[in-house]
Amino acid sequence: MYKIILLLLGLGFFNLSFSQHKYSLSGRIVDSNQNPLPGASIFLMPSGQGTVADAKGYFSIPMLENGSYRVEVKYLGYQNWVDTLLVDANLNRLVELKPQSVELQEVVVWDHRAEKRKQEESLSIEIVTQDFIKQNLGGSLMQSLERLPGVSTIDIGSGQSKPVIRGLSFNRVVVVEHGLKHEGQQWGADHGLEVDQYAVENVEIIKGPSSLTYGSDALGGVIDLKSAKIPGPNTLGGSVDIIGKSNNQHWGSSVALYGRKKYFFVQLRATALSYADYRVPVDSVDIYSYRAGLHNNNLRNTAGNEQSIHLNLGWAKDYFQSKIFVSHLRSEAGFFANAHGLEPRHVNTEIHDASNRDILDPYHQVQHTKIVSTTQWRSEKLKYELILGFQRNLRHEWSEYVNHGYMPDQFPDSLQYDPNLELQFDKKIYAAKFKVDFGTWKKWNTSLGFNGDFQHNEIGGRAFIIPAFDQWNAGIFGISQRPLTANSILQWGLRYDVGQLNSKAYYDWFPSPEVSGADTHFVYLMRADHLLKNFSSFSTSLGYSYFTDQWLLKINAGKSFRMPNAKELAANGVNYHHFSYEVGNANLKPESSYQLDLGMEYDGGSWIVGASPFVNFFANYIYLNPTSQYDRLYGNGNQEFNYTQSNVFRVGGEVYGHVHLMKNLLLGMVGEYVFSRQLSGDKQGFSLPFSPPAAGIVNMKYTAKKFYFFESMYFNLDVRFSAQQNQIVPPEEVTDGYVIFNFSWGSDIKIKNQKIELNFQIQNLTNTVYFNHTSYYRLINVPEAGRNFVVSLRFPFQT
Amino acid sequence: MKKTILTFAFIIALYGTFSSCQKEATVDKEKPVIDLSAADAFPGNCDTLYFGEPFVLKMAFSDNVELGSYSIDIHHNFDHHSHSTEITSCTMDPIKEAFNSFTHIQNYSIPTGQQHYQTQLSIPLPTSNDDGSFDEGDYHFYISLTDHEGWSTQKGLSIKILYR
Numbered sequence: 009m010y011k012i013i014l015l016l017l018g019l020g021f022f023n024l025s026f027s028q029h030k031y032s033l034s035g036r037i038v039d040s041n042q043n044p045l046p047g048a049s050i051f052l053m054p055s056g057q058g059t060v061a062d063a064k065g066y067f068s069i070p071m072l073e074n075g076s077y078r079v080e081v082k083y084l085g086y087q088n089w090v091d092t093l094l095v096d097a098n099l100n101r102l103v104e105l106k107p108q109s110v111e112l113q114e115v116v117v118w119d120h121r122a123e124k125r126k127q128e129e130s131l132s133i134e135i136v137t138q139d140f141i142k143q144n145l146g147g148s149l150m151q152s153l154e155r156l157p158g159v160s161t162i163d164i165g166s167g168q169s170k171p172v173i174r175g176l177s178f179n180r181v182v183v184v185e186h187g188l189k190h191e192g193q194q195w196g197a198d199h200g201l202e203v204d205q206y207a208v209e210n211v212e213i214i215k216g217p218s219s220l221t222y223g224s225d226a227l228g229g230v231i232d233l234k235s236a237k238i239p240g241p242n243t244l245g246g247s248v249d250i251i252g253k254s255n256n257q258h259w260g261s262s263v264a265l266y267g268r269k270k271y272f273f274v275q276l277r278a279t280a281l282s283y284a285d286y287r288v289p290v291d292s293v294d295i296y297s298y299r300a301g302l303h304n305n306n307l308r309n310t311a312g313n314e315q316s317i318h319l320n321l322g323w324a325k326d327y328f329q330s331k332i333f334v335s336h337l338r339s340e341a342g343f344f345a346n347a348h349g350l351e352p353r354h355v356n357t358e359i360h361d362a363s364n365r366d367i368l369d370p371y372h373q374v375q376h377t378k379i380v381s382t383t384q385w386r387s388e389k390l391k392y393e394l395i396l397g398f399q400r401n402l403r404h405e406w407s408e409y410v411n412h413g414y415m416p417d418q419f420p421d422s423l424q425y426d427p428n429l430e431l432q433f434d435k436k437i438y439a440a441k442f443k444v445d446f447g448t449w450k451k452w453n454t455s456l457g458f459n460g461d462f463q464h465n466e467i468g469g470r471a472f473i474i475p476a477f478d479q480w481n482a483g484i485f486g487i488s489q490r491p492l493t494a495n496s497i498l499q500w501g502l503r504y505d506v507g508q509l510n511s512k513a514y515y516d517w518f519p520s521p522e523v524s525g526a527d528t529h530f531v532y533l534m535r536a537d538h539l540l541k542n543f544s545s546f547s548t549s550l551g552y553s554y555f556t557d558q559w560l561l562k563i564n565a566g567k568s569f570r571m572p573n574a575k576e577l578a579a580n581g582v583n584y585h586h587f588s589y590e591v592g593n594a595n596l597k598p599e600s601s602y603q604l605d606l607g608m609e610y611d612g613g614s615w616i617v618g619a620s621p622f623v624n625f626f627a628n629y630i631y632l633n634p635t636s637q638y639d640r641l642y643g644n645g646n647q648e649f650n651y652t653q654s655n656v657f658r659v660g661g662e663v664y665g666h667v668h669l670m671k672n673l674l675l676g677m678v679g680e681y682v683f684s685r686q687l688s689g690d691k692q693g694f695s696l697p698f699s700p701p702a703a704g705i706v707n708m709k710y711t712a713k714k715f716y717f718f719e720s721m722y723f724n725l726d727v728r729f730s731a732q733q734n735q736i737v738p739p740e741e742v743t744d745g746y747v748i749f750n751f752s753w754g755s756d757i758k759i760k761n762q763k764i765e766l767n768f769q770i771q772n773l774t775n776t777v778y779f780n781h782t783s784y785y786r787l788i789n790v791p792e793a794g795r796n797f798v799v800s801l802r803f804p805f806q807t
Numbered sequence: 808m809k810k811t812i813l814t815f816a817f818i819i820a821l822y823g824t825f826s827s828c829q830k831e832a833t834v835d836k837e838k839p840v841i842d843l844s845a846a847d848a849f850p851g852n853c854d855t856l857y858f859g860e861p862f863v864l865k866m867a868f869s870d871n872v873e874l875g876s877y878s879i880d881i882h883h884n885f886d887h888h889s890h891s892t893e894i895t896s897c898t899m900d901p902i903k904e905a906f907n908s909f910t911h912i913q914n915y916s917i918p919t920g921q922q923h924y925q926t927q928l929s930i931p932l933p934t935s936n937d938d939g940s941f942d943e944g945d946y947h948f949y950i951s952l953t954d955h956e957g958w959s960t961q962k963g964l965s966i967k968i969l970y971r
Contacts (some may be wrong), residue, residue: 298963417906417908634959636955636957639914645913645914646951
């Protein structure tokens with residue numbers, strides 16, 4: 009008995025010592041020509057061990073415990089190599105890296121990039137490529153992305169829209185391009201996003217509080233636009249896109265060229281598009297109980313056009329990569345002529361209906377210029393990123409002069425601007441971001457960063473809504489993540505921001521009658537006083553994700569914030585689009601959002617289901633509250649809307665799934681819903697403005713690799729449905745639910761040696777009359793566009 | 808596995824919160840109403856007012872909860888810009904330029920706690936200002952009414968203001 013015990017103990021000891029035996033992983037990293045890649049990094053999870061290949065490409069990691077490791081090999085300019093290795097003996101591996109023709113930025117193998125990014129990000133994230141945009145091409149980038157769960161838009165006509173993530177928009181969603189926040193005039197409901205959708209290579213949409221990385225405003229989420237991939241060495245090529253749409257007689261073209269010597273590369277793109285008034289499937293619309301007839305179903309004066317040019321220059325070599333992006337976008341679009349306020353002046357239908365392509369008053373013009381330089385370099389351990397940027401956003405709103413309120417009948421000659429210039433906004437913004445990635449230390453992969461910006465805003469025109477202002481923001485942040493096991497990651501971060509807004513005083517250019525007692529004095533009203541506000545805020549986030557071949561589970565808790573903007577603090581004027589007198593509040597506090605996000609996805613091989621619910625508590629949510637009061641002097645007798653704050657509870661999420669009914673036939677569905685409720689303030693018990701209704705898509709997609717001369721062909725039918733939205737706040741209206749059908753077909757075809765990528769869509773197949781609750785024209789009962797045929801052709805070429 | 812269970816527990820908790828919020832809060836979602844149908848309602852669409860003669864505004868306002876306040880805006884329509892919200896259309900004078908048009912903008916309160924309110928408001932129409940006598944012709948008469956919650960409704964009338 010004694011001996012047996014001893015034997016067992018001995019075995020146990022033996023086992024113990026066996027399990028403690030250490031192995032090494034060594035090998036060599038080479039390129040496809042078997043040339044060594046010195047400096048390539050090798051990283052093991054979950055141990056966090058890593059090393060760098062020597063001058064001849066050799067590496068060795070000693071003292072590894074028996075077990076399974078996820079091995080990642082990275083080298084700048086090459087695709088990452090990822091594999092899971094079972095280390096139960098000393099291993100020696102030859103790793104051959106393939107050259108990369110893609111964006112290097114953060115991580116990994118292109119094919120699995122989206123997958124990997126989804127695993128690492130503990131917030132819900134959608135990643136789509138230019139192919140998705142092509143297959144779902146809408147009038148603007150956001151309309152093309154609207155199909156994604158949790159993403160919707162506030163549309164201003166057929167060519168402009170604002171992004172909405174889970175019901176949050178305006179300054180609560182950040183659009184990032186080339187790593188910097190895109191800055192336009194996001195505060196305005198009728199201001200679209202100034203981005204050329206053909207210049208976007210892929211889009212990453214983070215749904216959830218992301219102030220940690222992006223600072224103020226990223227409460228609702230982030231739309232991160234990644235531009236064209238870096239071309240491979242010694243290549244020359246390009247593409248020509250041609251787009252046509254039937255509903256608004258839209259035509260457009262985008263031409264791109266690229267070239268790269270060994271290290272230096274150039275990319276060039278030019279896009280131009282033009283569209284006529286869009287058509288709705290009704291012959292009149294009821295604007296505040298007045299019926300406006302529509303000529304040939306055309307929404308009078310909603311035509312527009314857009315031109316943009318992009319130039320990217322870059323240098324990419326082993327440890328150093330630098331790019332400069334220069335772009336200029338110009339767009340112009342009419343406002344529905346019958347809808348500029350309640351009493352549209354000068355709607356001379358004869359002139360307006362003479363052509364559906366011309367742009368008459370009222371209309372807006374936007375010019376957006378952007379220069380961004382991004383530089384990344386790395387030493388053995390550290391990785392640096394420096395981004396510098398300049399943006400200018402110049403916006404004009406034109407409408408024929410009319411004496412609103414106490415303005416004189418005749419516009420005086422003494423003023424220095426065109427009487428028909430209603431509003432002008434000119435923003436110049438200088439921004440910088442610096443980030444250091446410290447690599448892995450005790451399994452923690454940490455990066456620290458700083459970003460700051462300064463903006464200068466001028467105003468012009470006869471009307472007043474926001475004052476001129478200067479603003480600066482600065483923030484420091486630290487983000488750290490570590491693998492807990494081979495298939496789970498923990499991440500957290502902390503950020504601190506400070507900001508200052510300094511707005512100028514503004515006086516009316518015309519006198520108004522101020523009554524005091526029995527006397528009436530004509531005075532030039534001061535609409536805005538000089539204002540100096542300082543803000544500061546913390547953001548934080550803690551997330552965990554767990555992934556196996558089947559499961560993806562995530563949980564994230566985060567706090568994000570937003571500083572009040574100039575309009576919320578200092579507006580004091582009539583918005584003639586809605587005839588509301590909007591008044592800012594200088595005492596507003598920053599908004600804080602506390603959110604818990606979950607994400608789960610199960611991949612059953614031929615089927616996938618997933619869900620991403622969230623709960624959110626908003627402290628100090630800022631909104632424009634309609635009061636029961638009218639204002640004579642400042643508001644020209646219009647209803648007063650005051651900026652105010654309340655606490656808000658929100659809950660919602662997305663569900664999605666698909667199943668391969670047959671090898672080539674996929675049945676899919678997505679659904680989204682957000683519920684919000686104000687917990688305090690004047691509108692306690694109400695929802696939030698612009699809340700999208702519950703909505704979903706059921707789709708059937710058939711794909712064929714090859715069908716006669718069609719390659720990579722697909723057919724898709726989307727059944728899009730939306731529930732009634734009865735969660736409304738004044739002055740919104742209940743919007744009925746609807747079902748619409750969208751059909752699409754696409755394929756690559758080869759004519760001689762020329763490949764043509766063809767996409768064809770029929771939007772609103774049944775020409776259904778329906779209303780989009782978040783459309784800018786919803787309030788005046790304008791339905792969405794009728795049936796629309798969309799054709800897009802792309803001719804890629806390469807030498 | 809434990810984590811999976813834990814996550815699902817969270818989801819269930821979340822669902823619980825979610826469904827408990829589904830209980831409809833009773834908030835006012837109805838707009839107030841301006842009623843011009845009474846026989847003595849004044850002014851009506853296409854009516855004529857006269858400079859130098861005050862007139863009495865007679866309209867019936869109502870709301871399901873509580874009325875807020877109302878506002879009257881009278882301004883020229885010499886350029887035929889304005890649409891009335893009424894179905895009947897009026898005969899308009901030829902389009903002309905404005906030089907010294909008459910403008911009346913004023914907001915008026917309604918006693919608190921009212922669901923129904925009948926206006927009996929005398930509005931003066933002066934004949935001139937410092938720049939001389941007012942232009943006569945087509946005018947736009949615009950009434951806007953709110954309720955306590957901030958819902959609003961509007962009526963726009965085409966009228967003429969002339970010299971007797």
